[in-house]
Amino acid sequence: MKTHRTPGILRTAMRMLGITACTFLAVQLNAATDRYRLMLRDDPATTMVIGWDQVSGSNPMVYYGPVDHGTNWSSYPSSQAPDRVINYLGMNNHFVRLTGLTPNTPYYFVIRDSNGNSQRFWFKTAPADNGQRLSLIAGGDSRNNRTPRQNANRLVAKLRPHAVFFGGDMTANGSSSEWLEWMNDWQLTIGSDGRMIPIVAARGNHESSNTIIVNLFDVPDPNVYYALTLGGNLIRSYTLNTEISISGSQTNWLSNDLDANAGVLWKMAQYHKPMRPHVSSKSEGTSQYSNWAQMFYDKGVRVVVECDAHTVKTTWPVMPSNGSGSDEGFVREDDKGTVYVGEGCWGAPLRSNDDNKTWTRASASFNQFKWIFVNKDTIEIRTINVDNATQVGTVNDNNIFTPPSNLNIWNPSSGSVVYITRGQDPNQAPSVNVTGPSNGNFYAAPQTITVTADAVDADGTISQVEFFINGSSIGTDQTAPYSVSWTIPANGSYVIHAVATDDDGAKTTSDVVTITVGSYSDTYCGRISRSEDDVEESEAGAIYMNSSDIELVYDAFNNNGNQVIGLFFPSVTIPNGAVIDKAYIQFQVDETGTAACDLEIRCEASDNATPFSGASYEVSSAVTTMSGVNWSVPAWTMVGAVGADQRTPDLTAIVQEVVDRNGWQANNALKFIITGTGARIAEAYDGDTGAAAQLCIDYTVSFPTAVTPRGTTPFSIRIAPNPMVGDLQVLLNGQRAGAESCRVTVYDLTGRKYIQKTITLSAGRNSFWLDTSDLTSGYYVVNVMVGDQSVTERFVKQ
Structure with a gap:
């Protein structure tokens, strides 16, 4: 462990971030608490509400702090008993309202009661200044269709936004059994590492009273209309209630609050029933329009999220108008108009989008929610189709704004991203x-x-x-x-x-x-440069992407056993066909070790390796090179040592095998897979970025133009026929020194490479054929390398 630099408990924290979903579920089944949720009711930068169902046990207490101590509850510096308890809809709902938190900071917590501990969960407070971008998810109408509801919930866990704005109609009938199912499904929003996302809940028409939202989500107002400001003065969100009187006190409050917060850069609103639904069977929202539409426009509410209609829509920016060019009381106004998006589809039965307006930007019918990015100058809105949730990757916590692999972002003819700027649409870069x-x-x-x-x-x-x-x-x-x-x-x-x-x-x-x-020699050296590029895979298949060190390979922690190590090096500048003269990986000692340690190193056999994703068993399941290099690692006796004993044997054979692949190109990526027994503990990127593993390769590039004189090499080649029309036969004469393969390269006279392949030379075989269908008429050079001997001949294709 890193007692010289990193406390042991921090190492545990890093390990816990790799906990598997299976472990999470097993802990849940044995816990006295269940149906966890986070809510926002005050400043998201400094407060958080933790809610759960107390299934059994007594005297629950939340233990929390900014450092991960796993389930070791006594190590957390702060604790708090429930602020509110309400037995409602078949659940013993407990709420702890945390205050005084530090902005933009992860907090880890466990719930301990008389029966034991919950799993360790964590959340991250919102930033307190407007200089940092926010990621939000908005939608609603999960209702009774569990498959899309669960898919949408899974995507919350994978997109890891700052908050989820949910516009009501969580269930169909509001029964205890339906709410238990809904809360059980909501657990899918929790990441495999225990990361939780807060919900900002609105009431829909399938919530029969305000009490449901108050008692299950601990919202700050009994009338279920309230506002929250995120990111200092970046954006103020208004949660409104279309199931009570819209005129009167609710609208008066909204107007006064908008005036009081005129200095906030952005305003958005969410509510359930739309003003102008895009489903013809739905009634128009006359009261919403009469009370809110002009106010939204006059007071700078630029985004409104509506639900209820169970269809998909985004509008162009609009303003209220009954004048020329208007449609149903709105007209397009691109400068400071309001963009209305929605309309539900988190899981409710879909309806046809059969009521478009002249100011409708796009509409459709599928299960979806909105993914919204906010910075000082721009709001970006994407519509996410949730159907393929199980195939979608997870965002990197260092950049939650880059879409993960396979995310299905709707791309209608008007474009996949709705941009809203404080003045005009942004210029699109070329x-x-x-x-x-x-x-x-x-x-x-x-x-x-x-x-x-x-x-x-x-x-x-x-x-x-x-x-x-x-x-x-x-x-x-x-x-x-x-x-x-x-x-x-x-x-x-x-x-x-x-x-x-x-x-x-x-x-x-x-x-x-x-x-x-031309011909030249050069050296490539590249060091691991990202947290997810040096990874450990346990015997159970769990991937650790942020360890402070790399155990090569045995690790007793969490019964990891003999791990499989993966190292990823992007942008390797070696061109296809280069001759590898020397290759090695240099490690630096993190902890000493002298017991026997025997490793095998291979490359992934791919033209261009892809980064690690965190998927179970992805390192050990990689297809590797035929060649492998064994390393009986010397004793590592000094922390910080970086020398010959920490350097692998020559890896030329395995690197050459990849560089010789037809699809390899300069700037492609190499991935190394290390297996074995024993333990040596090396620095990782997350332990010391300047001491992470470094790959160095010496190589030579040459273009053999001169024909090899006969008798100057142990073997020679003959081209038949020459000139030729169809395929090319190459005959080898003389001694091959027992070589079992040869590398063949065909160039034109400018040096452009057309063919490169390795050919196995079976016993007694002295010729092979090359497919030259891609060659046009002209002069060419063929070079054959057997071992370290090279022979070149010219030929003509007619």
């Missing part, structure tokens, strides 16, 4: 990509080439495209097709990218293209 030369191109010698790019601006024009080689500008072009001429100065590797600028000054950088020129 797109650009380098079209020539192609990534991986090889040139036999320095020469003059043309570098080209495509660039498009969806909402304007391209002002210029600037081209860069190895980070230095080589020129600009203001007219399509965009290109510059460039003379390659010397042999070596060159990285090309382009930057497009549009008429509003927005810039976009292209992906890089790497080319190689």
